[in-house]
Amino acid sequence: xxxxxxxxxxxxxxxxxxxxxxxxxASAADAISNALDDGLEGLVVVHGGGSFGHHNASEHGVxxxxxxxxxxxxxxxxxxxxxLNGFVRxxxxxxxxxxxxxxxxxxxxxxxxxxxALPTGQVETLVGEGFVPVLHGDxxxxxGAGATVVSGDELVATLARxxxxxxIGLCSTVPGVLxxxxxxxxxxxxxxxxxxxxxxxxxxxxxxxMAAKVxxxxxxxxxxxxxxxxxLEAFLAGEEPGTTITTVEQ
Ligand SMILES: Nc1ncnc2c1ncn2[C@@H]1O[C@H](COP(=O)(O)OP(=O)(O)OP(=O)(O)O)[C@@H](O)[C@H]1O
Ligand SMILES: C=C(C)CCOP(=O)(O)O
Numbered sequence: 217x218x219x220x221x222x223x224x225x226x227x228x229x230x231x232x233x234x235x236x237x238x239x240x241x242a243s244a245a246d247a248i249s250n251a252l253d254d255g256l257e258g259l260v261v262v263h264g265g266g267s268f269g270h271h272n273a274s275e276h277g278v279x280x281x282x283x284x285x286x287x288x289x290x291x292x293x294x295x296x297x298x299x300l301n302g303f304v305r306x307x308x309x310x311x312x313x314x315x316x317x318x319x320x321x322x323x324x325x326x327x328x329x330x331x332x333a334l335p336t337g338q339v340e341t342l343v344g345e346g347f348v349p350v351l352h353g354d355x356x357x358x359x360g361a362g363a364t365v366v367s368g369d370e371l372v373a374t375l376a377r378x379x380x381x382x383x384i385g386l387c388s389t390v391p392g393v394l395x396x397x398x399x400x401x402x403x404x405x406x407x408x409x410x411x412x413x414x415x416x417x418x419x420x421x422x423x424x425x426m427a428a429k430v431x432x433x434x435x436x437x438x439x440x441x442x443x444x445x446x447x448l449e450a451f452l453a454g455e456e457p458g459t460t461i462t463t464v465e466q
Pocket of ligand 2 (some may be wrong): 224263264265266268269270273293297352353354355365366367368369422423
């Protein structure tokens with residue numbers, strides 16, 4: 217089982233609100249379709265927001281911890297992510313990938329401590345039936361806070377754990393985690409290894425950018441890779457491009 221996140225910053229045009237990067241999304245869809253044609257089985261796709269979702273959430277003052285009870289704001293933020301989900305699935309369907317939507321707002325929630333609960337039975341069953349579920353960063357019901365943002369990275373972490381993923385890939389707009397000289401760091405085994413260079417996103421981003429990504433992946437038992445779009449095909453073929461987030465015995 218592979219859990220793959222298509223970073224919002226990789227598949228959208230960050231400079232323009234609610235604009236897909238058509239070429240980038242097409243190339244991601246090509247890589248996925250080719251890998252399935254080559255025999256890959258068991259793929260779950262999660263995509264982030266990029267120029268969708270983040271600015272809507274930011275305008276409404278909503279983040280992973282600051283919630284809203286304003287139904288118009290919820291419609292706006294969730295609606296933007298559904299729109300992007302439609303674009304992603306369309307590009308996959310055009311290439312005969314059996315992509316189906318799974319919207320976290322309808323299934324997941326956070327408890328009063330902000331802990332995420334995401335049922336994964338439907339995702340597992342869909343994969344078993346030959347589908348490619350396509351989830352997305354979203355809003356979720358949050359006890360005591362209304363609705364808060366859940367990032368695609370958090371969804372990846374939960375799915376990877378519950379579905380016992382063999383491989384986890386985060387395809388972003390950068391070729392990996394970069395050091396002070398903008399060189400890709402091959403391996404990160406502890407947050408301290410890269411704490412000095414881990415920052416937020418350059419774009420409007422309510423979910424914490426690269427630092428949050430590395431933190432979420434370090435908590436997992438399986439190894440994960442962070443890489444750029446140009447390495448998606450290699451990752452799906454079994455290679456470990458970009459930065460590998462290694463696991464520590466727990
Ligand atoms: N050390 C670092 N190495 C690489 N990128 C970094 C680093 N520190 C901060 N960043 C920022 O993190 C961004 C990647 O995180 P971001 O959350 O934007 O990615 P994404 O998952 O592709 O997008 P989204 O969150 O919209 O789904 C990079 O574009 C860069 O601006
Ligand atoms: C901003 C929203 C609603 C989702 C963000 O998901 P992410 O881009 O994976 O952090």
